[in-house]
Structure formats: structure tokens, C-alpha cells
Amino acid sequence: MYEAVGKKVTVNLTSGLCEQNSLAGESIDLFLGSRGINAKILWETTDASTRPFDPENPLIFGAGILTGTAAPCTGRTSVTSISPATGIYLKTNVGGHWGGIMRQAGVQTLVVTGKSSRPVYLYIDETGVSIRNASKYWGMTVREADRAIKKDLGDQDVQTALIGPAGEKLVRFASIMFSIYSAAGRGGIGAVMGDKNLKAVVVKGGKGVAVNDPAAYQAAAEKAVEAIRADSEFPGLSTYGTADIMCEANEAGLVPSYNFKKGKVPGIEHLSGRYLTEGGFLKRRVSCYSCIIGCHRFAGIDHGPYRGTCSGGPEYETLAGCGAGCGIFEMEPVIRANALCNDYGIDTISTAGVIQWAMECYQRGILSKEDCGGIALKWGSVEALLEMIELIARRKGLGDLLAEGTKRAAEEVGHDSQQWAVQAKGLEQSRVETRLSKGYALSFAVNPRGVDHLMAQVGAEFGGKKEAVELVEKICGDVKYAVPETVEKKPELVVWHEDCYAVSDCLGFCSFVTTAIYGVTPALMAELFNCATGAELGEAEIMKAGRRVCTLEKCFNIRRGLDRKDDVLPCRLMNESVAGREGDRSAMNSREELDGMLDRYYELHGWDLKTSYPLESTLRDLDLGFVLDDPLIHEKLFKKGRNREEHCN
Amino acid sequence: MTKKIIVKEEACIGCSLCLLNCVFNHEKIYAVGRARLRVIREDTLCLARPLVCRQCENAPCMNACPEEAIACDEDGLVTVDESLCSGCGACVEACPYGVMMFDSVENKAFKCDLCGGEPSCVSHCPTGALEFK
Incomplete structure (x- = not known):
């Protein structure tokens, strides 16, 4: 089944030890790939005391499970770590060509731990990974370093993931730049890389990617191309x-x-x-x-x-x-x-x-x-x-x-x-006026990495185009819910978009083709996933896998002490109405409005309304029983029995 | 005269789908390193330039081959007869466009065969940067 899945490469920069393993042990059918696998590795390799700049904090690069193939818009990579900005869960997702080329070298996931005593870069090709001196590149801008590394290697075909001076200086919102201009931007992931004295990860292609059922996969990929092209948002x-x-x-x-x-x-x-x-x-x-x-x-x-x-x-x-x-x-x-x-x-x-x-x-x-x-x-x-x-x-x-x-x-x-x-x-917060778009507001408040649009894009709430309206009707039962300024059914929309976004990230799909352009549906993603890996997931099952990933991310933050009170929006947006509508509480993200949506959102998830902790039954249903083995989670969930089923609702 | 693949460089957005689909059509895997065309990249300028076999008349690769393994058929298609190829690499050096490929495992040259008349690179190019005419 796992023929199409690349290797996991692990590098410890403290000891210099490098390992290569199959990813088969990482439960691809449960966590799909990339973001999902990254989340599982982060869960397993850290605990509540791990801080962003500890050597133990891993920096995990995961190419999508379909990345490297000809399925359209699947070139993306998720990078996961504990955020220097927030101290909690961080996934950033990035395009460019780096992930595709790493997959060509047969590598799916790269886990970097430890801390080097001097500036280094990693070079990955199909033979494995090597740690190389990067002293001469330290201090260079992204563009300078990319140019110098390619020149020194005498190879213009490699792709780089680089930090600039800001990552070296541990700026808490430093990015990692992929293929020079594509940013894994949010949450300071570049500072984690800088703290490890890691200037770059250079990838060189190799034997390429095989899929389990080539003819069926290619046919599904062609279908995806047509679906994307047919969407009304494509030309713009x-x-x-x-x-x-x-x-x-x-x-x-x-x-x-x-x-x-x-x-x-x-x-x-x-x-x-x-x-x-x-x-x-x-x-x-x-x-x-x-x-x-x-x-x-x-x-x-x-x-x-x-x-x-x-x-x-x-x-x-x-x-x-x-x-x-x-x-x-x-x-x-x-x-x-x-x-x-x-x-x-x-x-x-x-x-x-x-x-x-x-x-x-x-x-x-x-x-x-x-x-x-x-x-x-x-x-x-x-x-x-x-x-x-x-x-x-x-x-x-x-x-x-x-x-x-x-x-x-x-x-x-x-x-x-x-x-x-x-x-x-x-x-x-990213530049979205959540006071006038209540689905976005909820999705921002519950986003495990902080207030932005890159864990769920609820574009459908604006209606505006037939694909969005049709989706709203499918999820909410009526087209009337395709309006941004109402709260009704927004939790339902948010949950769907979260699940779908997670699946997109895991497979390597750009969220633009699954949750902006809605052409690549969960069913089509399941078809591609199955053709690639030999799995047999249906639409509901692949969306459940998305839910599993989101829930594990939630648990990661719970382990670090977060609960319902952290699911908020910026102070200004919760207390000031938008300009021109002063005094109109519906033109702000008021506490009561958010609370109403949160109650329903937690209910849909099977999470406790008071704490936002998932119920035991929810975790077991999602095959996340292992989360309960963590003593901190166990204590939180079962303290005074407050998370027993009868306390739900 | 056979139709040829024409490159409109200014339309190329660098997606690599020509490379991926080329190899898929021939080998049923996605391996850009096995493509019968190249995309030269200048990443700092986001420039990507496809290089394809032009099926040259009086082809330099053909002329350079000491084994007469490369021939031009009546339609103008330049082909490599693998059974005759000795793997000397003279054709690779001779190609002015860098698109005579070499399989170092099999020790054989290989090249664009226009996919039998429907080049996969062209049909999968999202912007029309590759045309077949």
C-alpha cells in the first residue's frame, strides 16, 4: 500500500546523526501525510514543557502525499513546529517547487531536531541527507544565499528552503522562504530554523514518484484539471x-x-x-x-x-x-x-x-x-x-x-x-475584516495557531458565485445561509472547511482549489489518495481523517494549557464596531456572538462546552485514543469527572 | 514535414507539468529527471524556459552518432534505435539544445518521440507555452 509514499528522514543537528525510515509506521491511512503526519510527530516528540527554542523542538517539513506528481496544484509542503510567536502549535504551509523536488528525491518528510554549534545547511538527494558547512552563507539575504549555494554546488536545478537575516536573529515572525519567494511565513517558523543554526535545506531531484494505480491516478488528475478550470474564480x-x-x-x-x-x-x-x-x-x-x-x-x-x-x-x-x-x-x-x-x-x-x-x-x-x-x-x-x-x-x-x-x-x-x-x-490577524464575516470570525478564533485564514478559509459564506452557494446549500441545507454577516449555520460551515483544508494540506493540494475554487472536492481528493497509495477511503472517511488531524492539533494546544478562554479574537474586534457603524454590536465580534457560535462549534466537534476539551468518546471515535495516554491530557479530561459524557450539553 | 513542438517562452509559468506528463506518458511514473524535454530555471527572476527537441533536419545528434543508431524517418521524426546505441554520449554533446537525454543505468541515449503524434507536454501545458504545429 505504501509504495507511493516517500521516506522519513530524521536529522539531529546536535549529534549529527541522520536516519532514514519508511513512513509506513506513521499510519498514512489515518493521518494522510504532510500536515497530519507532522502533527503526529510533533505530538510524539514534544511535551508540555518543550519550548520553541529548545533543541528538542522539532522542525518538521512534510511534502504532501501527492506532491511531486502531476495532479494539479499539489506542490505544497507543511512545516510544523512549536511557534516562537505563540508558544503553541504551528503549521505553516508553503508552495514553490521545493516540496515537489524533495519528493522526486524520494523523501516525504524531514524531521530536524537538535541544534548545531555552527551554521550548517542540509543537502538532500536520493542517496540521503548530509549536513554541510553554511558559515559563508550566514548573514546573507534569502536571494544572496540561494544564488551563492547554487553557484557553489554548480547546480541550478536544486531548490532551496532558506532563512534570511531575520531568522538568524530569531525575529518571532521570521519566515522560511521556499524557492526564494514562497513563504512559510506565519508564526516565526524561520526563527526555529535560525535557532538551530540551520541556514538552508537544499533538495535535489531523483528517481521520481510512483503511484499505486498509474492509469486511474492520471485519469483522476485530469478530472481535477477540468474541475479547477471550470470554476468561475479560475480566470480572476x-x-x-x-x-x-x-x-x-x-x-x-x-x-x-x-x-x-x-x-x-x-x-x-x-x-x-x-x-x-x-x-x-x-x-x-x-x-x-x-x-x-x-x-x-x-x-x-x-x-x-x-x-x-x-x-x-x-x-x-x-x-x-x-x-x-x-x-x-x-x-x-x-x-x-x-x-x-x-x-x-x-x-x-x-x-x-x-x-x-x-x-x-x-x-x-x-x-x-x-x-x-x-x-x-x-x-x-x-x-x-x-x-x-x-x-x-x-x-x-x-x-x-x-x-x-x-x-x-x-x-x-x-x-x-x-x-x-x-x-x-x-x-x-491576517487582513480579513472578521467583524463583517462571521464564519471567518469563528474560524479565526478556533484556529490552533492564532487568528488567520490559513487553517480554514470559509469563503463560501460570501456566496457570490454558484459553486459557493451550492456548497452552502449542501452543508447547511439552504442557500439563505450564504451571507457573511449572520451567525446561523456558520459553525457547520467552519467545521466542513476545517476538515477539507486539513485534507488539502495533507495531500499537498493548494487550498485555493479546494476551499476557494471548490472544484477539487473531498470525493476527488479521496479518489486521488486511493489511486496513489492503494488505500480505500471514501469521501466521509477522508474528511474524518481531516477531522482527526484538526483534533490532534487541538489536543496539542490543550496539553500546553489552552482551553475555551483562548478561542477569542483580538480585543479591538471584540469591542469596537467597524467604522461607520459605531454602537452596532452586530458590526463587531462581540463576546456573546462568538460564544453562541463556539457552543455550536464545540458541539459539532464533540468537545466539552465549558473547557473545549474533546470528549473521550470523540477521541476514541477518531482513533486518537493514544492522546489519552498523555498524563496531562488524562488529568485535564478526567479531573472531577467534568468531561464525562453526561456533562456534554 | 512533420509537426513540431513550438515554445512560447513568455507564456511559461514554470509549473513542471510538461516534464511530469512527458515521463508519465512514457514510463507511468512522475520523474522529472527522466523527461524528454528540459525546463531551464532562473529562480531569482522566476524565469522558466522550456527546451524541446526540434526534430532538426540534418540533425547534429544523428550526424554525431558513430553507430548510426539515430535516424530521421520520412515524417522528419528523429529517433534513437536503442539496440544500436553504444552509449558513447556523442549525440548528447552534439545537441545544441541540450535535449538528447542519457540513461546512465541502461547506458543508452533517449529522446523526444513526440508521443506518437500527440505530445503529452503540449496537451498538459496550462498556458499554451508549448504548441504542436
């Missing part, structure tokens, strides 16, 4: 990228600006995907491995002060965060900011988030120009944005504080600045 995403939605979303008040103080701002058209393309900035469309959409961009500036700047992106989140969020409505500065973040290896969402928080502190007089090293941190200041990015990446001046992330910075600065620190669980 392909032509204008992720920022295609900018103007439309802004019109609906969904693009938060000025640190979530304003919406529906004028000037947004200069941050749109259309303007990026037609304004002459787009140099070419770029696809990840096996992707037929090509939503990624390569953009550059030919004139003016930033002439010569070019980089991958910018994506919607970067345009909304570094642009509208900071009060900047010009394309060139955002392309510049994006290029800097990519080169230094920092997450554009958190970078923009913490700078917006600092701008608001400056506006309120809590941070002075002196505090900011002479920079006037004013809304709309391009100079302030660009200088602050440099200071953060190098941990200089105020940048050293901001590099700790919004939550820690606000704790340090005080003066009630937590109130406009738009974060929860320690992660800066």
Missing part, C-alpha cells in the same frame, strides 16, 4: 492573482485599514491585482509545482526611487497590510516593502501588523519620535514603513522590540496598547 485568480478581490472586498468593507480602524477607504484601486498587472508592475505570472493557476506574481519597478526592485508577489495580504493597513495607497512602496520582507525572511502579515500597532502608538503619543530612533512613525509614511522593516529584520532600535511581535511589544509598552494590538494567541 489566474489573471490578477490573490489581489484580484481587492476592490470588491474593499467595497464590502472587508479590507481593514489603519490597524482595523477604517474600512472602505478610497485609493484602494492602486493596490489591486488589476493595477499590479495593468500598471506595468507584473513581470510574469508564476506557478508553484504542478499548478495550473499561476496566481503567484513576479513584480518589479522600472521607474522612480525604487527602480530595479523586483521580487515574488506582492499578494493580497501584503498589499492590504503594508499598503492600506499602514495608510499607504501606492503600489511601488508595497512592492519595495514586500521585496525587503522576502529578502530578510519575515512574514509580511505580522510585519505589517506590528508596524500598524506601532503607528497607532505613535499617533496616540505612546511612542515618541525618540523612541522610534528619530523616525516619525506616521500613518502613510513610506519611509517609516521601509525603515522599520529593516530595523525589525536586523533587530535594531525599536525594531528589536517589534521583532518580538505585537503581543509582547504591547505588554512591554503598556498604556493599554493591548487594546489595539490586533492579535490573538500571539499571532497578528
Whole structure:
């Protein structure tokens, strides 16, 4: 059955020991691959006391189980660890070509533990893995290091996963950059890599990937291509990228600006995907491995002060965060900011988030120009944005504080600045106006890594296109629930999207083709999974596997002390209505509104309403009985019998 | 004259589906290293450039082969007769486009055969960067 599954490679950077094992022992039929297997390894190799910068904290790279094949849009890799930003579960998922090439070398999963005493990089090919000296690359930007490594190897066909200076400096939102411009961005995964003194993981292709039933697999892959192409969202995403939605979303008040103080701002058209393309900035469309959409961009500036700047992106989140969020409505500065973040290896969402928080502190007089090293941190200041990015990446001046992330910075600065620190669980919220999209709000609140859209994208709640409306009808029983501002049936929608997103991640599918474009259905994913591995999972079973993964991730956080009270949204969003609707509690993420959705969400999951801990029966039904063997979990679940079945509801 | 694969470089988004489908069509595995075409990448610029066999008239690979293992048929398709190939590699060196491939295990040259008239790379290219005409 496991013929099509690559190897697990384990590297201990402290001892220098490397091992290769079959992944067969990791229960592929239960955890599917990539994110699921990563979660299981993280569960097994850490305990409640493991901290992000302990050598024992593993950095786990898992290519999708279908990654490396010709199934469309399956080139993705999940990277899993304990987050330096949040101290809890972290999965980041990334495109590019790295995962596809690692699979070509026969490797499915790479687990890095320990800590090297000097800068090293890993080189993986079909013969195995070697640990190599990276002293000369330490300090280089992502682009410089990629170029130097390829030159030194005399090989342009390898792919790199790299950290920049920010990862080396342990910036708590440092990213790992794959294929130079694709970011495993969130939660500071790059800082874990930097802490291990690991500059890069270089992969070189090899014998390739065999699937269990080639003819049936290829036929299913062709079906997936047709399904993606037939979706009404395909042309826009392909032509204008992720920022295609900018103007439309802004019109609906969904693009938060000025640190979530304003919406529906004028000037947004200069941050749109259309303007990026037609304004002459787009140099070419770029696809990840096996992707037929090509939503990624390569953009550059030919004139003016930033002439010569070019980089991958910018994506919607970067345009909304570094642009509208900071009060900047010009394309060139955002392309510049994006290029800097990519080169230094920092997450554009958190970078923009913490700078917006600092701008608001400056506006309120809590941070002075002196505090900011002479920079006037004013809304709309391009100079302030660009200088602050440099200071953060190098941990200089105020940048050293901001590099700790919004939550820690606000704790340090005080003066009630937590109130406009738009974060929860320690992660800066992505640029989605959850006060006007209640499904997103719930999915953000329960997201085990913090408030963002990358564990479940509940796009269907907006309706807007026939595929979304049909899905809402299928899940909720009526098309009337395809409206973003109501809470009814949103828990049902969120749970479906969580499960589906988890399956996508495990298989290596881009979530855009399963939960934005809805063409690749769970049934089709099950078909591909079965053809690849020889398993016999139905649609319901593969979605149950997704649920299993989500639940294990939840348990990971419970073991680290989290419970219902942590399933919240940023303070501002729970207490302030969106601009123009002051006093309207339905235009905020109020406590009572969230509580109502949480009750139903926990009920659907089979979790205790008071604590949010899964019931024993839920765990057993999901074949997660092993979770109960953990003494901490056992104590929490059975303390005073509060989690017995009769206490449910 | 037979139809040829034409590359429109500016349309290539670098997805590798041409490579994957080429090999799948021939060997039923997904192994980019066994493809009968290449994609040259310049990752810092996100540039990808497919290189395909042009089925040259008076083909340099054919002329370089000391075993007369490479021939051009009446349709203009350049083929390698594996039974005659000695594995000397002269054709690989001679190909100006770098698309005469070599199997170091079998010690044989191999190349694009246009998939018998329906090139899989072309039919799976999502952007029309490869055309067959």
C-alpha cells in the first residue's frame, strides 16, 4: 500500500546523526501525510514543557502525499513546529517547487531536531541527507544565499528552503522562504530554523514518484484539471492573482485599514491585482509545482526611487497590510516593502501588523519620535514603513522590540496598547475584516495557531458565485445561509472547511482549489489518495481523517494549557464596531456572538462546552485514543469527572 | 514535414507539468529527471524556459552518432534505435539544445518521440507555452 509514499528522514543537528525510515509506521491511512503526519510527530516528540527554542523542538517539513506528481496544484509542503510567536502549535504551509523536488528525491518528510554549534545547511538527494558547512552563507539575504549555494554546488536545478537575516536573529515572525519567494511565513517558523543554526535545506531531484494505480491516478488528475478550470474564480485568480478581490472586498468593507480602524477607504484601486498587472508592475505570472493557476506574481519597478526592485508577489495580504493597513495607497512602496520582507525572511502579515500597532502608538503619543530612533512613525509614511522593516529584520532600535511581535511589544509598552494590538494567541490577524464575516470570525478564533485564514478559509459564506452557494446549500441545507454577516449555520460551515483544508494540506493540494475554487472536492481528493497509495477511503472517511488531524492539533494546544478562554479574537474586534457603524454590536465580534457560535462549534466537534476539551468518546471515535495516554491530557479530561459524557450539553 | 513542438517562452509559468506528463506518458511514473524535454530555471527572476527537441533536419545528434543508431524517418521524426546505441554520449554533446537525454543505468541515449503524434507536454501545458504545429 505504501509504495507511493516517500521516506522519513530524521536529522539531529546536535549529534549529527541522520536516519532514514519508511513512513509506513506513521499510519498514512489515518493521518494522510504532510500536515497530519507532522502533527503526529510533533505530538510524539514534544511535551508540555518543550519550548520553541529548545533543541528538542522539532522542525518538521512534510511534502504532501501527492506532491511531486502531476495532479494539479499539489506542490505544497507543511512545516510544523512549536511557534516562537505563540508558544503553541504551528503549521505553516508553503508552495514553490521545493516540496515537489524533495519528493522526486524520494523523501516525504524531514524531521530536524537538535541544534548545531555552527551554521550548517542540509543537502538532500536520493542517496540521503548530509549536513554541510553554511558559515559563508550566514548573514546573507534569502536571494544572496540561494544564488551563492547554487553557484557553489554548480547546480541550478536544486531548490532551496532558506532563512534570511531575520531568522538568524530569531525575529518571532521570521519566515522560511521556499524557492526564494514562497513563504512559510506565519508564526516565526524561520526563527526555529535560525535557532538551530540551520541556514538552508537544499533538495535535489531523483528517481521520481510512483503511484499505486498509474492509469486511474492520471485519469483522476485530469478530472481535477477540468474541475479547477471550470470554476468561475479560475480566470480572476489566474489573471490578477490573490489581489484580484481587492476592490470588491474593499467595497464590502472587508479590507481593514489603519490597524482595523477604517474600512472602505478610497485609493484602494492602486493596490489591486488589476493595477499590479495593468500598471506595468507584473513581470510574469508564476506557478508553484504542478499548478495550473499561476496566481503567484513576479513584480518589479522600472521607474522612480525604487527602480530595479523586483521580487515574488506582492499578494493580497501584503498589499492590504503594508499598503492600506499602514495608510499607504501606492503600489511601488508595497512592492519595495514586500521585496525587503522576502529578502530578510519575515512574514509580511505580522510585519505589517506590528508596524500598524506601532503607528497607532505613535499617533496616540505612546511612542515618541525618540523612541522610534528619530523616525516619525506616521500613518502613510513610506519611509517609516521601509525603515522599520529593516530595523525589525536586523533587530535594531525599536525594531528589536517589534521583532518580538505585537503581543509582547504591547505588554512591554503598556498604556493599554493591548487594546489595539490586533492579535490573538500571539499571532497578528491576517487582513480579513472578521467583524463583517462571521464564519471567518469563528474560524479565526478556533484556529490552533492564532487568528488567520490559513487553517480554514470559509469563503463560501460570501456566496457570490454558484459553486459557493451550492456548497452552502449542501452543508447547511439552504442557500439563505450564504451571507457573511449572520451567525446561523456558520459553525457547520467552519467545521466542513476545517476538515477539507486539513485534507488539502495533507495531500499537498493548494487550498485555493479546494476551499476557494471548490472544484477539487473531498470525493476527488479521496479518489486521488486511493489511486496513489492503494488505500480505500471514501469521501466521509477522508474528511474524518481531516477531522482527526484538526483534533490532534487541538489536543496539542490543550496539553500546553489552552482551553475555551483562548478561542477569542483580538480585543479591538471584540469591542469596537467597524467604522461607520459605531454602537452596532452586530458590526463587531462581540463576546456573546462568538460564544453562541463556539457552543455550536464545540458541539459539532464533540468537545466539552465549558473547557473545549474533546470528549473521550470523540477521541476514541477518531482513533486518537493514544492522546489519552498523555498524563496531562488524562488529568485535564478526567479531573472531577467534568468531561464525562453526561456533562456534554 | 512533420509537426513540431513550438515554445512560447513568455507564456511559461514554470509549473513542471510538461516534464511530469512527458515521463508519465512514457514510463507511468512522475520523474522529472527522466523527461524528454528540459525546463531551464532562473529562480531569482522566476524565469522558466522550456527546451524541446526540434526534430532538426540534418540533425547534429544523428550526424554525431558513430553507430548510426539515430535516424530521421520520412515524417522528419528523429529517433534513437536503442539496440544500436553504444552509449558513447556523442549525440548528447552534439545537441545544441541540450535535449538528447542519457540513461546512465541502461547506458543508452533517449529522446523526444513526440508521443506518437500527440505530445503529452503540449496537451498538459496550462498556458499554451508549448504548441504542436
